[in-house]
Amino acid sequence: MRTLNLGILAHIDAGKTSLTERLLYAAGVIDEIGRVDDGTTQTDSLELERRRGITIKSAVVSFTLGDVTVNLLDTPGHPDFIAEVERVLGVLDGAVLVMSSVEGVQAQTRVLMRTLTRLGIPTLVFVNKVDRAGADPDRVLREVSARLTPSSVAAAAVSAPGTRRARVRAFGAADAPFRADLLDLLTERDDALLARYVDDEHGVPYEVLRGCLASQTRRGQVHPVFFGSAVTGTGIDALVDALPELLPATEGPSDGPVSGTVFKVERGPAGERIAYARLFSGTVRGRDRLVCADADGRSTEAKVTAVEVFEGGGLRRGADARAGRIARLRGLAGVRVGDRLTAAGPEPLGSGPLPPGARGHQFAPPTLETVVTPVRDRDRGALHSALTLLAEQDPLINLRQDDVRHEVSVSLYGEVQKEVIQATLAEEFGVAVTFRPSTTICRERLLGTGEAVERLDREQGRGAGPEGNPFLATVGLRVEPAPEGTGVEFRLGIELGLLPMAFIKAVEESVRETLLQGLHGWRVADGVVVLTTSAYAPRQSHAHATFDKAMSSTAGDFRQLTPLVLVAALRRAGTEVLEPVHRFRLEVPGDAFAPVWSLLTGLGARPDTPRLTDARCVLEGDVPAAGLPSLERQLPTLTGGEGVLESAFGHYRPVAGSPPSRARTDLNPLDRKGYLLRVLRRVPAGAGS
CATH class of the missing domain: 3.40.50.300 (P-loop containing nucleotide triphosphate hydrolases)
Structure with a gap:
């Protein structure tokens, strides 16, 4: 079927x-x-x-x-x-x-x-x-x-x-105007149909028109x-x-390699994860082992303990889930929304057809964030656990844990979402919370290329060294701008084998984590980071064969040194802060044009040339996301309730004037002395340079 x-x-x-x-x-x-x-x-x-x-x-x-x-x-x-x-x-x-x-x-x-x-x-x-x-x-x-x-x-x-x-x-076929409208619309995209219409004196049969309508509709034309x-x-x-x-009904290859996309995760009565997945090829059965891989390449493997498919208005348990179907899968403990599913075992990760779900984000990311505070201080641990569970179901909540201030922030699309989170925390987890006023989420963009390096001082071991490097690691990084929307790419500029893979992985993970907070505290969304230089102290032991951490490099050395090198490269490259901007369309009475125009310019909007239609004025343009709530709030008063506003995220643009900053939630590698004090619990000689 x-x-x-x-x-x-x-x-x-x-x-x-x-x-x-x-x-x-x-x-x-x-x-x-x-x-x-x-x-x-x-x-x-x-x-x-x-x-x-x-x-x-x-x-x-x-x-x-x-x-x-x-x-x-x-x-x-x-x-x-x-x-x-x-x-x-x-x-x-x-x-x-x-x-x-x-x-x-x-x-x-x-x-x-x-x-x-x-x-x-x-x-x-x-x-x-x-x-x-x-x-x-x-x-x-x-x-x-x-x-x-x-x-x-x-x-x-x-x-x-x-x-x-x-x-x-x-x-139907007896409606001549409908047939004429169909013919005009369909022949714009079908030369063969147009030729038949020109050559056939009796006209095109309705059944042919209907077939062409189905074909072009299924292609989204x-x-x-x-x-x-x-x-x-x-x-x-x-x-x-x-x-x-x-509309196109499908019947994918059920005997092919397993390929699917998880689009929803919910919790069962016992707290277990239940994954909703669309299968594009292959068949999933109970006790199959699947690999769940996210967009960053992280993967987990687990056994499916139960399969349910939607059928006849309900769920049928114990059935095989075949290509084309939507299934509920239990047992995938590490699964997250957006994961791609493939079969475990000899089948290589990433085999099988690429599902449409791998196309990436189609809508804008959240542009607001707020700090969530428990009403009762003793609920801080429970709040973090509850928000972690909610983030599994909605990754764009994007938890930010500030260990310095002991605060948790979440990302939002709007104030209604805040109300829903508050009610969910109270009703499902018994945690009462309040929210601080929402603030706009900006991002940072690289302005140029920058390089930095911190070298291992082999003679002084874990001493400060000439550059104040207390870690048994050499890390050199180069940062380069990248086109908007391409994300962060980590590349190797060293030969494979010069550095153990565990150390390379530690550098990459530290790079990605550090770029979540750039020079002004905002995420650096796009860029290329190249590992240009590296060295390490090989594993050394005493005569009695006890590993000596003081003489041997560890992944921790590379993980802790990388933020210092990366922010130094960022400083040389420079970054600018970008704010989210919405595209708006506004219809107002003609006599309200002047006060509305004044409001828009005061909010930093950039309206296009206004258009007059009868007694109304149509305004289109860009408005900063931070100013949109004020526009929505004041519009009814300025237009006597007759203003009609449409808005949707448009793009990011450089902030005019002094760039806003966001408080950091990490150990702050911008402050070298303070960073080393927190990491090493002491300030080494020469560390403040």
Whole structure:
């Protein structure tokens, strides 16, 4: 049986969870449709989700349409939980992008559609809530074409929109305008179809048009638009029929090498990790041994103790998980979100087809952070343990442990995420917390190339040496700029064999850890670090064969010396601080233009040339992420509640004026004397140079 892994994506409150319920009902999986407001839906299973009426964690449900098993992934709509959406994108075969026929295209709708289009994920558009007062399907269809994708075509008509009598009729072969619209859209990308239309005096048969529509939709080239109401059920049948027809169901090679991606990790009743994985090839069975490898090359090996697959609205345990399916795997103790799964044993790591989930981040990283403080001081240990568990489920929480100030920071997308973390810690772990005001996360960029070296003084052993190097190690490093988004690359500029691999690994690990806090305390996101020089004191023993650490280099020598060398190279290269910037689109009444413009410039925004449409003004441009909350807060007052703001992360740009700094959480190698005092518990002679 073929499998369609289908994502339901939307801006918040567009009705995607209600649509999920309606699809399950139409497929016969449930006998009664749950309500978001009542907390009775199948996919919002967390108590917090039921209470707040929003989706926080992605959820999987399954149903069958003919010979196709549909694994439906319901994702959060609130932008604060965009990381959940990102993890799901890598495992999808197709998507349904939902929007309201009242609100139409919204900020998150545009962010999601741009990403789906960039990744080539086949997507159907569903305009929901045609029965709601104020529904205007024709207006929304124009917005879809103008602001989402010009490659769209209406697949149905709506009568009596905005009333409980609203009904949807799917277009077919008898609808001449629909056939003409299809022909115009499809021939733009199909020369053979255009030639047939020109040569065939009887026209192109509808069955041929429908086949071309399916082919181009499956390639992500066109986007049919459906209409309906998840509450009344009108229009749902047309969408259900379109899923297996227009989206690509897959049946991967189940006898090939195992290859899969973990997109979700949750904890079972006994605290064990349960991994949700999409399999792209191969078959996973109970008692198989799998390798879980992350993007940095770290890997663990474990035995699968239980396999569950989604089937018929529930989970079937004890089954084999074959290519194309989504499985829940138990027993993988070290697994993390984003890990790639391969079979252990003779099969080499990384064999098998590369899964789409390996494409890297598709959305911006979090741009806010906050310090989490326990209400009761005795809960500090419990807080760190609880946040560590949450970080396993959401790596972008990005814990920062400050051992100097005994504080823990977490990364955020927004204030709603902060509320959810607070409630989760209280309800699931019994830890009451407060948060400090959120601050913007900047990053640093290398301005040039810099080199530094600290040499081992073989004659003085562990003495200070001419450069004050108290470690039995020589480390020379060169740092070079790299294109944005390429990350940090560590290279060897020495011959293999000159330095034991354990020492090389210690240098690399120390380099990556040190670059999390550059000269101003922000992460150096991109760059090349080359190990240019190295030497070590070979293992030496006394006559009675006892290892003498004072005369022999250890990995610790290289690990502790590397930060001093690296920050010296960074100082010679120089870094600049970059701040996150959002791209905004703002519609305001014409008489509010002057005060809004003044606010934007005061926040450091860079608006483009304004456009006037009727009595409204459209402003687009860039605004620093730090100024966005103030813009959102003051806009209703300045525009009488008529301002409409859309924003999404755009890029990083150099900070104007004095660069902000962030307090360090490490041993601070920028302060050489203090660093050595903390590492060695003493200040060696000459160490302050």
